[in-house]
Amino acid sequence: NARTRNVIRLMDERLPDDIIRLLKSAGEAADELGYGAYVVGGFVRDLFLVRSNEDIDIVIEGNGIEFAKKYAKIHNARVHTYEKFGTAVVIFPKGFKIDVVTARLEYYRFPADLPIVEMSSIKLDLYRRDFTINTLAIQLNPNRFGTLIDFFSAQKDIKEKAIRILHNLSFVEDPTRVFRAIRFEQRFGFTIGRLTSGLIKNSVKMGFFQKLSGRRAFNELRQILEEENPTPAVERMHDYDLLKIIHPDIKPTRKLIADFTAVKKVLAWHDLLFLDEEYLRWTVYFMMLIRQFNKQKSNEICQKFEMAPKYQVIFCKERFIADQCLYWLSFNKSLKNSELYRELSGFKVELLLYMMAAARRESIKKIISHYFTRLRQITTSIKGKDLMAMGIKPGPVYREIMDAVLDAKLNGQIKTCEEELDYAKVFISLTMNT
Ligand code: CTP
Numbered sequence: 001n002a003r004t005r006n007v008i009r010l011m012d013e014r015l016p017d018d019i020i021r022l023l024k025s026a027g028e029a030a031d032e033l034g035y036g037a038y039v040v041g042g043f044v045r046d047l048f049l050v051r052s053n054e055d056i057d058i059v060i061e062g063n064g065i066e067f068a069k070k071y072a073k074i075h076n077a078r079v080h081t082y083e084k085f086g087t088a089v090v091i092f093p094k095g096f097k098i099d100v101v102t103a104r105l106e107y108y109r110f111p112a113d114l115p116i117v118e119m120s121s122i123k124l125d126l127y128r129r130d131f132t133i134n135t136l137a138i139q140l141n142p143n144r145f146g147t148l149i150d151f152f153s154a155q156k157d158i159k160e161k162a163i164r165i166l167h168n169l170s171f172v173e174d175p176t177r178v179f180r181a182i183r184f185e186q187r188f189g190f191t192i193g194r195l196t197s198g199l200i201k202n203s204v205k206m207g208f209f210q211k212l213s214g215r216r217a218f219n220e221l222r223q224i225l226e227e228e229n230p231t232p233a234v235e236r237m238h239d240y241d242l243l244k245i246i247h248p249d250i251k252p253t254r255k256l257i258a259d260f261t262a263v264k265k266v267l268a269w270h271d272l273l274f275l276d277e278e279y280l281r282w283t284v285y286f287m288m289l290i291r292q293f294n295k296q297k298s299n300e301i302c303q304k305f306e307m308a309p310k311y312q313v314i315f316c317k318e319r320f321i322a323d324q325c326l327y328w329l330s331f332n333k334s335l336k337n338s339e340l341y342r343e344l345s346g347f348k349v350e351l352l353l354y355m356m357a358a359a360r361r362e363s364i365k366k367i368i369s370h371y372f373t374r375l376r377q378i379t380t381s382i383k384g385k386d387l388m389a390m391g392i393k394p395g396p397v398y399r400e401i402m403d404a405v406l407d408a409k410l411n412g413q414i415k416t417c418e419e420e421l422d423y424a425k426v427f428i429s430l431t432m433n434t
Contacts, residue, residue: 002123003155007047007138008146014047019056022075022098026058027140029071035062037140038122038149041129044136048158049188056098059137061121064088064102071100101125123151130177131184131196132157132164157193164193171203175212178203178242179220186233204241217245218305225282225289231260234289247301250289259288262357270353273373279349283311287319287354295320314350322351322358329364337375338407344371380405381417382424392428401427 011020023039030037038059046053060067065081068088072079081088086102103121126135136154139147157164163185171177178200185192192200203209209217224233235252237243243250250256263284270277290298295316302312325343335343344352352372359365382405384398392398404427408414414423 001151003150004147006146007148010047011138011146014050019054022056022092023138023140024142024145025074026071026098027142027145029074030060030062030067031141033062033067033070035060035067036122037061037067038137039140040126040137041134044138044148045133045154045158048136048155054096058098058100058140059103059122059125060100061103064100068100071098122149126151127166130165130170130174130180132162132166133184133190135166161188161190162193163190163196165196165199168195168199171199171208175203175208176216176220178209178240179217179224179237182233182236182240182242183220183224183227186229186236187227200240209242209245213306214304215306218307221246221305222282222286225285229264230282230285231257231264234260246289247293247297249292256288259291259357260285263288263353266353266357269369270349270372277349279353283314283350284353284357287315287350288357290315291358314348318348318351319354322347322355326355326359326364329359329367330361333363333367335367337410337412340367340371341375341378341406341410344368345376375410378406378410380409380420382420386421387424390425390428400431 011023015023026039027037038061039056040059041057043053043056064086065083065088068079068081068090071077072090075090076093078091079088080091088100090098090100092098103125122137126137129135132152132154134154135150135152137149139145139149152166163181165171165177165181181192181196181200184190224230224237227233234243235257238252243252267281267284270279290301293301298316298319299312302315307315325347328343332339347355352368356365356368356372359368380402382402384394384402387398387401388394392401401424405414405420405424408423409420414420
């Protein structure tokens, strides 16, 4: 009762050759063990949405761990196994990973009234997933390689751009799916189906979210803020009265939307200029979300979400120092480079980006971007050993000399290494003789 068709041509067109080879070889390894093998979920969904996705999930009808070990051996890959869950991760020599799960009937706990008896294990595995669009599977065994299996009208829902759950108890089983529905809806420009939307409203009303640990709720919120453009998803959270899980006072006001738009712009600016610089983009959005709250309230939010201490430091301490600095900058606009550097060098990338987005005046944004693009990278070429060679005894004075040299360099007074050395010598002779 599944719709099937062969999608080899589509796979050939849209997937890189090495991925196809890996999938074929998975089917062959499974065949040798007498198991069914399928690539499932987001990977298949994104194949149809023409979005690249390298998160491959393979479901094995049989012993997934045994399969993973055999598959890993063929490719000289490492394998991590989780016996308790029958899952494994195969890690290829170049770092590429494939997740393997076992489709085993005894793992599924279902509400009593659901008809499970006649389901194959792959069908059951797919049935317990969140939305129809995530239930596509492509068989990998050689004689059926490329057969698309669609049990739950996934293709129709992809065509109709609809996010739909598979059964009415889906959100009861796993309330995090409410956030996932919103995330997928906005990411793909889809719409949450009518029945699904009603069930979301119902589960919010009934307070299913109270069952969710702070950590899990936060994890979902973080993933929403990690999306390319989280603004519409935050508005959707408001539609479903979900922003209250952060704090009842958070509303998508014009101000908040403008702040989010400013963050998006600043992050795009950053990513264009500093392609390889890693940072936590969601933290910049989160700082905007809780911008109206004082330290105590921010602290309460961090506690509720069981946030790791490094995030608490950002949200409850550094954010306030950044706001103070912004205020200070608005009164001190004609700063020397060295003064600006001293003010801003203590801030992490995330905080600097927050400040740029939060600064209302263009002139202040410019000052911060000047630091970010030009001053931030400047260091002295001379090192401690150069001072040692001058016969200076190591001690706190080294810091003083280096700071003075850096200041002069930042202010454009000196450029070359020789000039730095000369500057250090003069500085030493002037300060040490007094
Ligand atoms: N899943 C689920 N319920 C959840 C989380 C995940 O049913 N609460 C299922 C989904 O069907 C999904 C699969 O587990 O296809 C893998 O989860 P994940 O990697 O989070 O999903 P993706 O769809 O790949 O999402 P993303 O593109 O954001 O990684």
